[in-house]
Amino acid sequence: MPHPTSQDARFSDLVDATLRVAGWQPGRWDIKQAEFWADALRTHVSPAGHRHSVFPAAVEAWAEFGGLHLTPTGPGRHIAPAQPHLDPLHGLHAARTLGDLGRALDTELAPLGAESGTEALLAIDTEGRIYALDHSGDWYLGPDIDEALATLITGLQPPRLAPPGGTGA
Numbered sequence: 538m539p540h541p542t543s544q545d546a547r548f549s550d551l552v553d554a555t556l557r558v559a560g561w562q563p564g565r566w567d568i569k570q571a572e573f574w575a576d577a578l579r580t581h582v583s584p585a586g587h588r589h590s591v592f593p594a595a596v597e598a599w600a601e602f603g604g605l606h607l608t609p610t611g612p613g614r615h616i617a618p619a620q621p622h623l624d625p626l627h628g629l630h631a632a633r634t635l636g637d638l639g640r641a642l643d644t645e646l647a648p649l650g651a652e653s654g655t656e657a658l659l660a661i662d663t664e665g666r667i668y669a670l671d672h673s674g675d676w677y678l679g680p681d682i683d684e685a686l687a688t689l690i691t692g693l694q695p696p697r698l699a700p701p702g703g704t705g706a
Contacts, residue, residue, distance in 0.1 A: 547683060551609070552690045559605040571600035574625045578647065587632035590639065594665040595647035598682045599625055606653075613692015620653040621689055627651035628658050631670075635660055638668070638675060642698075652689070659685075669695065 547563070548556065575596055578589040602623045609618035628635060628648020635658075639646040642662065649659040649667065657671035659678070667678040667685030675698040678685035688695055 549687065549691070551611075552687050555607055555609045555690045556602075556605070556686070559607050561602060561605055565602075566600050567603065568596075568600045570603055571596045574599050574603065578625060578629065581629055581632065583630065583632050585633065587636055589628075589632045589635070590645035590647050590663075592645060592647065592663050594663055595625070595649070595661050598649060598661055598665070599623075602682065602686075607686075607690060609690045609692075615694035616692050618692040619655070619657075619689040621650050621659060622653055623650035623659070625649055628660065631658055634658070634670065638670065668698070674698070 546553065575591045579591050582588055603625070605621075605623045607619075607621050607623070609620070611618070625648040627650050631648060635646040635648065638660070639662065644662040644664065644666075646660040646662050646668070649661045651658055652669065652671075655671055657669045657676075660668045660670065661682070662668070665681045667682060669676040669678055676695040677698055678688045678695050687693070
């Protein structure tokens, strides 16, 4: 069997190695755990009555990458690499926050995990786009989980989301 070229590979060598050290491998699919998270999020209601959205893009991301603690090595390209823990229950108590941002973006958001150290909340929308929310703002990590993981692991500077009616940072 020929070794895939870098053009054929799903991830760069650095991203692939970081994912594999954390326990990911091609074909990883833990739908039982993803369904557990989906049920926990669906049944959680905040004291003010806010609920989480659960949709296929989120469940698929949880099934493939859920539970991984990513610990990139080396310096980042623009900023320090993130150390995400991909567990949607990090966002259990953020239903209102995710709902508010989802409305601003005209979509729904579900929690994906959190960055260790910064505690930025990672979220996914119905189209599979990935975002980070932290004390300094909201950030666009990529159009899909693959690009978002590359952004986080390689320390690329993500663009900041523009405030409603604003132009961004």
